[in-house]
Amino acid sequence: MVETKNIPLDEAMELWKKDRRDVLxxxxxxxxxxxxxxxxxxxxxxxxxxxxxxxxxxxxxxxxFLYPLALSNLQKTIFDNVPLNAADTxxxxxxxxxxxxxxxxxxxxxxxxxxxPARFRRxxxxxxxxxxxxxxxxxxxxxxxxxxxxxxxxxxxMKNPDESARIHMRLVAFGIIVAGFxxxxxxxxxxxxxxxxxxxxxxxxxxxxxxxxxxxxxxxQNVSLLSYTRAVLLETFRHGNRIPFLFRTAIANHKIxxxxxxxxxxxxxxxxxYLDHMPAYWENSEGFNPxxxxxxLGERYNYVFLPFSIGPRGCLGRHFALMxxxxxxxxxxxxxxxxxxxxxxxxxxxxxxxxMEFNKI
Ligand code: HEM
Numbered sequence: 342m343v344e345t346k347n348i349p350l351d352e353a354m355e356l357w358k359k360d361r362r363d364v365l366x367x368x369x370x371x372x373x374x375x376x377x378x379x380x381x382x383x384x385x386x387x388x389x390x391x392x393x394x395x396x397x398x399x400x401x402x403x404x405x406f407l408y409p410l411a412l413s414n415l416q417k418t419i420f421d422n423v424p425l426n427a428a429d430t431x432x433x434x435x436x437x438x439x440x441x442x443x444x445x446x447x448x449x450x451x452x453x454x455x456x457x458p459a460r461f462r463r464x465x466x467x468x469x470x471x472x473x474x475x476x477x478x479x480x481x482x483x484x485x486x487x488x489x490x491x492x493x494x495x496x497x498x499m500k501n502p503d504e505s506a507r508i509h510m511r512l513v514a515f516g517i518i519v520a521g522f523x524x525x526x527x528x529x530x531x532x533x534x535x536x537x538x539x540x541x542x543x544x545x546x547x548x549x550x551x552x553x554x555x556x557x558x559x560x561x562q563n564v565s566l567l568s569y570t571r572a573v574l575l576e577t578f579r580h581g582n583r584i585p586f587l588f589r590t591a592i593a594n595h596k597i598x599x600x601x602x603x604x605x606x607x608x609x610x611x612x613x614x615y616l617d618h619m620p621a622y623w624e625n626s627e628g629f630n631p632x633x634x635x636x637x638l639g640e641r642y643n644y645v646f647l648p649f650s651i652g653p654r655g656c657l658g659r660h661f662a663l664m665x666x667x668x669x670x671x672x673x674x675x676x677x678x679x680x681x682x683x684x685x686x687x688x689x690x691x692x693x694x695x696x697m698e699f700n701k702i
Contacts, residue, residue: 361516364495364509365657373661376418377561380668383417384410388672395699400682403697404530407669411522411529414665419517421490423480425473433473434523436466471511473518478510517658524583525662529669530692531581532574535629537681537697542631546570546674547702557675559668570667570674572634578617578648580629585614587650616645677701 387410395401409427416423481492492510536543546569550557553566588610595603603609620626622645624633649656656662673679682696 361509361512361657362653365513368491368495369657369661371660373418373658373664374561374564376661377559377564377664377668379417380414380665381559381672383414384669384672387413388676392701396701400696400698402693403533403679403695404526404692407526407529408523410669411526411665414525415517415522419491419521419661420477420514421481421486421492423477423486425477430473430518431523433466433469434519437470437519438523440466470515470519474511474515477514477518478507481514482507482510520656521658521661524658525666525669527583527692528574528577528662529666530695531583532577532666532670533679533697534681534687534695535577535581536573537679539629540678542573543674543678545631546573546670550671550675554671559671564664564668567667567671568635569631570671571663572631574663574666574670575634575646575648576629576631579623579646580617582614582617582648584648584650585612587611587613587647589654611647613647616647619645675702 391406408431412425412427412430416425478492480486481490482496486493492513495513496510536546549567549569550559554563559567588608591603591605591607591609594605597603616622618626644651649659649662678700679697680699682698685696687695
């Protein structure tokens with residue numbers, strides 16, 4: 342068996358790049374619907390538990406409210422109930438993402454030019470993330486966890502499970518913990534900002550759930566009926582874009598539109614933040630209008646609307662993310678209204694400390 346603990350994460354990443362799509366795509370596709378019931382149960386319990394706290398506090402930070410919920414949904418589903426310290430996990434992932442985003446956005450590759458203590462912090466958090474990934478993978482592959490979890494399912498068809506399973510599993514854990522809960526919590530936070538501004542949309546989500554799922558019992562069978570709720574999320578991704586750029590390296594020489602030369606190895610930036618607002622593609626592009634995603638011609642948004650990117654490096658968790666966010670939004674709309682406290686200074690990049698209050702319906 343390969344002793345993966347001694348393989349640096351970056352090196353292991355090269356191995357992973359070769360076949361992660363083959364291994365993960367079938368698992369992360371529409372099959373994730375099977376998690377809907379767990380997500381509904383966990384999210385409902387979370388709201389019930391938090392309700393009494395919120396009733397006392399009245400004012401709360403929306404992101405800090407949603408972070409532990411999205412993390413616990415990941416824990417209860419893909420990570421098979423792995424015991425994690427929520428506060429510690431959330432702060433490590435936040436720190437890691439802040440540093441890597443700054444690195445990606447910086448033409449000068451800033452972290453390498455930082456003074457030593459700041460650079461050291463980057464390594465410290467990378468090491469922490471590697472330990473966290475190891476812990477999750479080991480737990481899910483161990484006999485402590487259930488016989489049929491996501492990780493064991495991925496490991497079983499591997500050609501050489503003894504040699505490669507552990508390398509792959511820690512990378513799967515790493516990818517999913519980095520990408521899989523903060524993104525959902527942040528998307529929902531932005532959705533709540535829009536809903537606070539457009540209360541009629543809260544009512545339409547409420548009407549949809551009453552109409553399509555009258556007993557309020559969302560399940561893996563009926564979650565796909567929540568098309569308006571889903572459209573609100575898609576419009577949130579478009580109008581309130583959280584991923585402004587995608588980065589790619591050209592793998593061959595190419596001419597775009599017969600006039601722009603791209604050379605193999607060139608760094609390409611795909612500006613989603615512009616594509617999402619271009620009047621050429623979007624009618625009333627500055628308006629917040631979820632209905633545009635109910636349009637049966639929705640397909641025409643392909644290659645223009647890329648909140649989850651596309652192609653071999655596109656988001657592996659898009660079905661999971663959309664399903665989870667739709668469930669949470671529907672549960673919220675059915676029971677509560679969240680309102681932005683007026684006259685507060687909002688940092689739309691960081692989304693931290695945005696205060697809201699809630700009313701029970
Ligand atoms: C609202 C939620 C989410 C958004 C907007 C989002 C968006 C994205 C985007 C744009 C990428 C591609 C980045 C690039 O091309 O450079 C990506 C990659 C990825 N996402 Fe997501 N994501 C979300 C949720 C999730 C969830 C819930 C999971 C897992 C459960 C997940 C797992 C991944 C993984 C593993 C990758 C890397 C794929 C690879 O390297 O091949 N994402 N995501």
